[in-house]
Amino acid sequence: MLTPSYLQAALVDLDGTLVDTMDDFVAVLRCMLAELPAPYCDFAVERATVEPLVGKGTENLVKSLLALVDTAQAAIHSEAARADGTLTAQALESYYRHYQRINGSLAQVYPGVLQGLEAMRARGMRLACVTNKPTGFAKDLLAIKGLDGFFEITIGGDAVARKKPDPMALLMACEALGTVPTHTLMVGDSSNDAQAARAAGCPVLLVSYGYNHGHAITTVDADAYTDSLAEIPWDRWPAELAA
Numbered sequence: 001m002l003t004p005s006y007l008q009a010a011l012v013d014l015d016g017t018l019v020d021t022m023d024d025f026v027a028v029l030r031c032m033l034a035e036l037p038a039p040y041c042d043f044a045v046e047r048a049t050v051e052p053l054v055g056k057g058t059e060n061l062v063k064s065l066l067a068l069v070d071t072a073q074a075a076i077h078s079e080a081a082r083a084d085g086t087l088t089a090q091a092l093e094s095y096y097r098h099y100q101r102i103n104g105s106l107a108q109v110y111p112g113v114l115q116g117l118e119a120m121r122a123r124g125m126r127l128a129c130v131t132n133k134p135t136g137f138a139k140d141l142l143a144i145k146g147l148d149g150f151f152e153i154t155i156g157g158d159a160v161a162r163k164k165p166d167p168m169a170l171l172m173a174c175e176a177l178g179t180v181p182t183h184t185l186m187v188g189d190s191s192n193d194a195q196a197a198r199a200a201g202c203p204v205l206l207v208s209y210g211y212n213h214g215h216a217i218t219t220v221d222a223d224a225y226t227d228s229l230a231e232i233p234w235d236r237w238p239a240e241l242a243a
């Protein structure tokens, strides 16, 4: 049986795991689209529009939304709009500018997060935040929400050559913490986190309340699932992980 003492550290994802940032994303993307020419400025963005697009970093989010507008246009007009490099660069500049301003103002720490982090700390686990969000925004958000004190290091999507689902950021965090991947738990909300953990050799726990590109979390291969970080099922880990 895997006992809590077996785990030396946890790498914790940010968006969809610690903080519900969806309303920040929606607000920022609305401001961004408003600054772009038609048809982009006329496109209505809702939570349901954005949820499947979050998790693979900022560039992917912005480009995916522009592509969504292009596809919607193609369905209406024979001559579809096409977001070119100039428009994408303009959109990204606008996105970063508005994110800096809005970051954290509409986001909410999920229930159970504080208790979960406190429990991990009480078990002597070292903690790192490993997110695809840009490092600066991630650090600011953790500080705004009073969570920064839990983490020894924060590694964002811009700190690595390849973001999650690549294992690079997780391996970098393990090295920084001085822990081995097999004794370092990845806690996340999406297939990116699970795939990165598997590739790094980390055990993985997934939360059910996050984004996961709009799919149910139990469709993703993981070692355990939980509805709350306050209820981490320490006693239900697969025995083979303790080998």
Ligand SMILES: O=C(O)COP(=O)(O)O
Residues within 6 Å of the ligand: 013, 014, 015, 016, 054, 055, 056, 057, 058, 130, 131, 132, 133, 134, 164
């Ligand atoms: O794509 C994002 O910015 C969110 O990334 P995260 O879920 O890895 O925190």
Ligand SMILES: [Mg+2]
Residues within 6 Å of the ligand: 013, 014, 015, 016, 017, 055, 188, 189, 190, 210
């Ligand atoms: Mg996430």
